Amino acid sequence: MKALVYTGTEKLEYKNFNDPNIVNNESIIKVSASGICGSDMHAYHGKDERRIPPLILGHEVSGIIEKGLNKGKKVVLNPLITCGNCDYCKSGSEHLCNKRVLLGMNRPVERQGGFAELVLVPNKNIYELPEGLEMKKAPIAEPTAVSLHAVELGEKNIKKSFNDCKALVIGGGAIGLLCALILEKIKNCGEVYLSEPNQKRLEVCSKNLKSTSTTPKDPSLKENDFDLVFDTVGLEVTRNSAIKHIKPGGTIVHIGLSQPSGIFDFRKATLQEITFIGTYCYTNKDFENTLNLLSKNKIGDLNWIEFKNLSSGAEAFKEIHDGTCSAPKIILIP
């Protein structure tokens, strides 16, 4: 098969790769669409010890079953592969399973990813493509599940109804935009602000949101003014912005992890009783709920997604790297 292979730091090659071999309880999917995620970019920069070249990246995948149960069925994949036997898996917190692996990772076990014509996946990770969701847009299910999980973690911690809440989303990438869409369209959050420094991205976000989209330096973003802040970037500077804008008693949901350490205002966090929640994944239930929301177009038409051929995937990665890409999500089509 043809695949976009990660062959070294900032290097991707579109070339021949061995077809996957079918194994028990798994199926081979003919990939229809595969999204580029922030974590793929992290690997591309040579910064991910679980993704070592040569490797096919990509875990946001839709396609058609080529070999295995239900051949010919249109499907979308939940890329999070868990053991199914531990306490976390048995209690519906599969995302915390310590044996979890993701498609497009090769440490500690190899799982080739979705930037290819074919991908092997366990049957339990295969979900029927819901009616009303276009095949080529379906890879958005995975980042939407991440965002839904994050918003609902925040929801559990706020002390008033979402209607009376003022929320700030930091970052206008896919996770940021999806969090803002979920807050305004599904949770009916009182007031939502999104901040993003890249002007091109900001324009795309403001076109697709009722919420106020603005730059992080906008003085209308006030200190101690938000009940909920979502940091979808995870840099030292964005965490500082989160702790600055959060109200006493408020909740920060930290989804991005671009920079795992740095200075943080623990004084305010302590004296003002701030709740800080880390998250980056979702449960199987979140994934099912997400497919249901997407099938009913609950978060809009998703026309902010950009599509490119898998064969020119290397250019798409370069554009994201250079910051010349305005789309919050690029999906590659084999």
Ligand SMILES: [Zn+2]
């Ligand atoms: Zn992803």
Ligand SMILES: [Zn+2]
């Ligand atoms: Zn487990």
